[in-house]
Structures are given as structure tokens and as C-alpha cells.
Amino acid sequence: MTSSLERLRDTNRRSITSLLAAEGPMSRADLVRGTGLSRTTVSSLVGDLISTGHVVETTDRGRPHKGGSGRPPLLVALSTPAGGVAGVDIGHGHVRVAVADRVGTVLAEETAEVDVDEDGAVALDRAARMVRQALQAAGLELSDLHAVGMCVPAPLDRRSASIRTGILPGWRELTPGDELHRRLGVPVFADNDANLGALAELGQGAARGSSDLVYVKVASGLGAGIVLGGRLHRGASGIAGELGHVQVDEDGQVCRCGNRGCLETLVSAPRLLALLQPAYDVPLSIERILALDDDGDAGVRRVLSDAGRAVGRALADLCNNLNPELVVVGGSLGASTSLGEGIRAAVDRFAQPDTAAALTVVSGDLGDRAEVVGAVSLAIARVSV
Amino acid sequence: MTSSLERLRDTNRRSITSLLAAEGPMSRADLVRGTGLSRTTVSSLVGDLISTGHVVETTDRGRPHKGGSGRPPLLVALSTPAGGVAGVDIGHGHVRVAVADRVGTVLAEETAEVDVDEDGAVALDRAARMVRQALQAAGLELSDLHAVGMCVPAPLDRRSASIRTGILPGWRELTPGDELHRRLGVPVFADNDANLGALAELGQGAARGSSDLVYVKVASGLGAGIVLGGRLHRGASGIAGELGHVQVDEDGQVCRCGNRGCLETLVSAPRLLALLQPAYDVPLSIERILALDDDGDAGVRRVLSDAGRAVGRALADLCNNLNPELVVVGGSLGASTSLGEGIRAAVDRFAQPDTAAALTVVSGDLGDRAEVVGAVSLAIARVSV
């Protein structure tokens, strides 16, 4: 029976490890200051953690806390547990895989262009192969792999973790986590792409320290990851964040979700490419468009800022309701300044003044690596529980 | 210094009081089952709580837990602390006041029609008078009053608790909590009306046990209170839930918020009254409209269901993003079946199928008393911390 007292000690142990995870190596005295526990308790807990192998005493010494005098502290750090984790980002047109150690340092990364939409099984086969390759590149065996986090570009049902909507034709009724698990024999945790992007920007990107934010992913599709109170909001059935399927034009184009005039029918990488291509002699790509945007190409700027305004229009409604402090624009098009400016302009135009005033709009720090970084974070979070 | 051990005991004490608060009087043995603590610990903690006066042993005995045999338990209950609290609901056209004991049982309630919008000071004077009257009716003195919760029909800034937008002309730059505090000499906690309505339906109404819900208040204005993960979501600056100021018609009527075509310009009690009145010989009122709705009056039904569809249209976007399990329709018009049906129809039409399938739409249990009940809850919550 876990008694109340054991739980207390456990809690205190956890507060030490989480402090070490958050702020890196530090001395026992720092831990005393950070946790509010007494010196002796911290010493005892650290002793426990060292003997269980969760924490190690580093060889280098730190500086005393105040002034230069005093005994230099011995630093303790979370021991990097053996083995690693993997993150898998499955997009509409690509598969990206990262292998990292168990504190999140990426050891190897691979990307491939894959037509993911057509057939889920093929994409998952490819993803599994890439995980094995990346493991090899990182010098790890499959048996060293503790967990895999993955994201798919579709909402996942909370309970079954399966894809129910017809957004991904070749994935219908598939449970991607289970499928990849079958291929690798390792626990796989799946989530939505925008959710994991939000998690990544929250933990290691532009949204560090923020608590209420909306991460908007503009790529092959359009989705949002919503963080409220510092935690990802998944909703009652796990399908929150469907910003791309807000209807913006009643008579608009039919969307793959079945409705008409969804925001995603107006704003998505393929759509914008198709819109721009006729005016240019060379074949366009996302990278080229972003470069043209930076160079001040009028057509590109116009299309991207229009797209931004369409997103900002829908986002303004959401912000009126949620009043977040931050919007992070990510995805392959997230870095576009025109897009960001369009979003900002539409939010200012359509949201309540106070809501808009409280809001900052920035591009993501992690670019199109956000999702895979978030997938690694997910794997680490789940394996250490 | 609050040591870790003291905190542990405090936590355990709290788990007992919160269990008693949630499930009413119960025996020590029930507390053991509910908290997972040992018999002796519960006994000791209850002893503490009795000696500090937080808990009392009731005179009536319960039944043994299993079967009919065994020593009958002594029930313990949270002692109702002396004195009371008040809730003040300030609407656009009314002031409603309730005085309750400190577990939330309403002892006296008063309502008055007041033109609140015009002058905040007058309305607050009136509210203060009504609190004094209700106290008298409840047999309490002003000195017995521990705290007042109040709501105003406008967003309140999180930090300053003041009204910044021009939505309430006679209240600009006013800090209603401070103003009422000045008049009563008692701590006053102010919040938005829809927020407190949501709190009330969550704790004592149609949303009991729910964790992700949107409370939509349709009355003189239109607002939403959003509960996520069981907690009220207030947003970065405290002005979340402005569903009424989502733009639904770019070329629409100018709204008091300064924008054009806000949902509130289409759906609000005065607006619907004005829309219906010309077709009827008798002067209409909200009550009359609701009665006509129940009687199947075609005009009323049409107008209300149209209004519902407009709300549902905006709500569908929000639900796509939040994926809540429940929408509670409250406010003076919340009881209308046509309105509810309109909302449901529009949500089904415009939200993603899975989102709509996960969602239930119901009318609030508390009617137009929701806000004042929530205000009482707020006062109790703040005073017992």
C-alpha cells in the first residue's frame, strides 16, 4: 500500500527531478532554495536518487551561491538514462524522423518526401524503416528504443486513438499508433500534428514560459494546437483545434472533410502554390515562395498576406473567445512575414480591441521541425511517467 | 515555516473537507473509503477539524456501510460557519441579490428592474441597498456578511478588475468591485456574468460533473463562460468568452463594442423583442415570448430558431476549436426550445461531424438565477480560501 508518507517522499523526489529537468545541473544548495525543503531532506533525497541511478554527481564544480567565498558546491544532474526515444512526424507529403537521447537531444534526423495520404500502410512501413536507419545513425539498437512519439496530420479520437474522419483517405479507421507499434515492437504514442507542434514551441521554442497560446500550423493542411493554462487542450473527444475546418465561405469549395468553404480550402500550401504557379515561369516550391516573399515579390506578398488575413479572421473569433496571450505561426509557411502580417492585421481588425492588444503574434522558432521535436517530447514525457 | 510535513497534514485535512463539501455529511468510515487514508488518521484529522470548529458531529446516525448489522456510524458534517455571503447579479436591465449561508443555501433573494446601463453609480447604490434589505430578510446583520460575489454584464480586466470597453456607457473606467466594497465595507469579488453563470451550472446546474463546456448566456447581451478541464477559462487578460462580439456580418449594424455586425447585434433580448413586437397587438415581454414559443406561435418560433442558428453558427466554430462535451444555454432566453433547436441545428450543420457528435446542447437548470447563484459560489470560494 502506498501510504501517505511514501507519497510525500515521492512528491519531494519528483520536485527535485523536475527542477533538475527544468533548470539543468545544480547543487544541492540550489535545490534547497528551489524546493523550499531543508538541507538534510534534499541531501537524503538526492542520495536516494543517486543510488537508484536517476541522478549523478557531476565532476565539475560550480560556484558558491553568494560572492566568491565558501565551499564550492558539487553539482548534481539528471543522469541521461541509457537508450533513446524517437519522434515521427507524418505530414501530408513527408515523413520526418528523429532519434534522441532521453533528455531530448536529437542524435539523428531523417526526412523523406512521401505521398502519405494515399496509403497509410506504405507510409508507416517507410516510417518504421526510417526509424531503424536513424537509430543506426545514432549508434543505437532497436532494443535501446524506449518509446516513439508520432504525429499524424489528422484528428485522433481520444479513446481509440484512431483516425475517424475521412480527411486522410488512405488512413480511414486506422490506428496509427498501434500500426507503428506492430512494426517496431516499441510503445508508440500518437497525437495530432498541430498539438505536438504546440508542445514543442511551448517547451523549446517561441512560446517558452507562455501559458495560454494558440499554435497555428500552416502547411499542407491548416490546424491549431491550443495550450491553456500551460497544458495542451485536447477536448472531450480529443479532436480540438480544427481551425482549418471553420467555414469561411458558405458557397465555397467542397473540403475533404465534407463541408464547404472551410478555411483549409483557401489556405494551405498546395492551394497557395496552385494559385501562384501560373504567374511564374519557374516551378515554384515552398522554399522559393518564402524567398520571393522576402525579396518583396508583389504577387507572392499579396497571396500570402491574403491567406494570412483569412487565417486571422478565423483566429480573431477564436481569440475573442479564448483571449490567449500568444499566437505562434508554424508549419512550412509559418516563417512567411507577409502571412504573419496578414494574420496580425485581421486579428486587429476583427477581434475586440482589448483582446487584440493582449495578443502577440510570432513565427515559430522551430520551423518545420516543430512537430518532430514535439513528438520526441511526447515520447519522453510518456516513458518517464 | 510551513514544513513539508505540515503541508501533508494540511492536504489531508483539505481532502476531508472537500469530500464533505462535495458529498455532504458522512461517517468517518466513509471518509476512510473516500480518501484512502487509514482509520486512525481520519479520526485524528476529524478530531482536529472538530476542535477548530470546521466540522461538527451531527446528532442523527447513519446506516452501516454493508448490510444492516454493525455499529451505526456517527456522521460528521461541515459546520456551517456563522454569518453569510451575498451574490449580486447586475444585468443590463435588472439587479438581483441573494443572501446565502456559507454553504450556499439561499436565505433571501430580491430582484428589481433597474436601468443599469445609464449610470453605474446609481445601479451600485441600488445594489447595496438591496443587499442590506436581503440581509434583514435573512435575519442577518451587515457585520455577519463575510464577502460578496458580483457579476456585471461586461468583460472585466484581469488585473485591475475594471471595465475598460465602452460596452456599458455609464460604467466606463469603473471598478465595480471596489465601488460596491466602498458602499458595503465588505470584500467584493467581481466577475463577468457569463463566467459566473457557467460556474453555477457547473456546480449546481445542468453541467454537474462536466469538465469541458461552454455556457452561452442569451439575455440583454450575448456572452459565453468557458469551462475547460473543470476550471473557468478567463484568458490572458480575463476577457475570454466574448462570443457575442464575433463578427457574423461584415456589413452589419454597428455594435456598442465599436465593430460592425457582431453576433450580439443579431441576437439579444431587446433585438428579438423589437423584431417581433410589430406583429403583435399586445406588448411583448420575454416571458410572453417564451410562452408563445411553447404554444407553437409560428412567428416567435421562426425568430427564435433563426437566432439560435446564428448563435449556433458562431458556436460551431468555437466547438471545432475546443471540442467541448456540453453547451449549456442560459440567460433569460435560454429556456426557449426553438432557440435550443436552432443552436443544435447550426452546430450540426457547421461543426465537424465528430465534434457535433461529441456535443450535447441543453438548457440551463438555473434559468435567470444562474448568475446570482454563481456570484454566491464565487463569494464562498474566495472567503474560504
Place this chain on the structure above:
DNA sequence: ACGATTCGTCCGGAAGAAGAACAAACAAGC
């Protein structure tokens, strides 16, 4: 009347945390 059963309390013991005392390691000043 008597066992069965459940409830609540008392006692002894174990686990955990905090405080005092002490040793260790370094900087600064003489």
C-alpha cells in the same frame, strides 16, 4: 442472550522531515 459485524479510539512503531552540530573546501586578509 450471544455471536457477527461495523464503527471509532488508543497504543506502539515506522517513516519522513527539520534543526543543531560538525566537517570540508575554498577566498580573502594579515
Place this chain on the structure above:
DNA sequence: GCTTGTTTGTTCTTCTTCCGGACGAATCGT
């Protein structure tokens, strides 16, 4: 070089808190 002062980390003791078992209390069924 030596002392002094400061910070760090450990050891020992004390105190708080919780738990398990034993025991009396109160009621039901037979």
C-alpha cells in the same frame, strides 16, 4: 603561511505524521 569567514554537505537527534493491530462500543440477526 596562517587565520578567519563563508558556503556546502553530512550526521545525529528530535518532532511530526501516518499506519496497523488491539480493543471497546453499538447494533442486527438468531
